[in-house]
Amino acid sequence: MTTDHTAHTGSAPAIIEACDLCKSYPATDGGAPAPVLRGVSLRVSPGEFVAVAGRSGSGKSTLLNVLASLTLPDSGTVLFDGQDITRVSEARRNRLRHSDFAVIFQAHHLMPYLTALENVLLPFMNGLAPVPAAMAEKGRSVLDRVGLSGKAASLPGALSGGEQQRVAIARALVRDARVLFADEPTGNLDTATGEAIMELLAELGRDGLTTVMVTHNPDYARRAHRTLIMRDGLMVDGLA
Numbered sequence: 001m002t003t004d005h006t007a008h009t010g011s012a013p014a015i016i017e018a019c020d021l022c023k024s025y026p027a028t029d030g031g032a033p034a035p036v037l038r039g040v041s042l043r044v045s046p047g048e049f050v051a052v053a054g055r056s057g058s059g060k061s062t063l064l065n066v067l068a069s070l071t072l073p074d075s076g077t078v079l080f081d082g083q084d085i086t087r088v089s090e091a092r093r094n095r096l097r098h099s100d101f102a103v104i105f106q107a108h109h110l111m112p113y114l115t116a117l118e119n120v121l122l123p124f125m126n127g128l129a130p131v132p133a134a135m136a137e138k139g140r141s142v143l144d145r146v147g148l149s150g151k152a153a154s155l156p157g158a159l160s161g162g163e164q165q166r167v168a169i170a171r172a173l174v175r176d177a178r179v180l181f182a183d184e185p186t187g188n189l190d191t192a193t194g195e196a197i198m199e200l201l202a203e204l205g206r207d208g209l210t211t212v213m214v215t216h217n218p219d220y221a222r223r224a225h226r227t228l229i230m231r232d233g234l235m236v237d238g239l240a
Ligand SMILES: Nc1ncnc2c1ncn2[C@@H]1O[C@H](COP(=O)(O)OP(=O)(O)O)[C@@H](O)[C@H]1O
Pocket: 025, 026, 036, 054, 055, 056, 057, 058, 059, 060, 061, 062, 063
């Protein structure tokens, strides 16, 4: 399959633009801090589906966490819609994480005692107050979108690994996140189920969802519009 990538490159303003990101973690043995990101730059256009591939330990998860504002870099900048989100208030970063960004992980982080629909609606739940009907309706429609219309009332324990990951994706969709960050979203799944999740992400990409996905699986990375390769804290290939 060939995809027209021209819409994703060129002079369109980036939705995410990272410049010269550096980050170290303190050494556990009291030695010098270990550099994990050593000057990483990248640019993601609106609607683009970018994969970041590379071996385990190369710094992919750290990069994703910095881009998604879950952690701060030691130096460098992350522009979201042109604003440097490494230098905004904690309150603004919280808002970003709860509205503009969604993150899915290898493990799905669903609440075991809430149904699939309730897990999807979690971002809108406010104590015990009922979720507004329009939101519940939207929750059902995104469950439908990820192929789970029959499973709204199921608890996570009664769902397969792939279905659980679909619920996590639906939770990102329900609040109209503008960027989906996915860290090894197929890492816990068998090949066929992983393929199906990749197909869903590719479909969402075709619908215009901006996605940055980390994976060590080159087959999955190929499903993205563009693949960047990390090695030892550096982006070694695919810079654009
Ligand atoms: N919170 C942390 N504290 C200390 N070291 C960490 C932490 N997170 C990651 N590292 C180290 O940073 C390196 C890169 O990790 P990571 O970003 O998770 O890579 P990847 O996702 O490519 O496997 C690894 O050597 C890892 O042990």
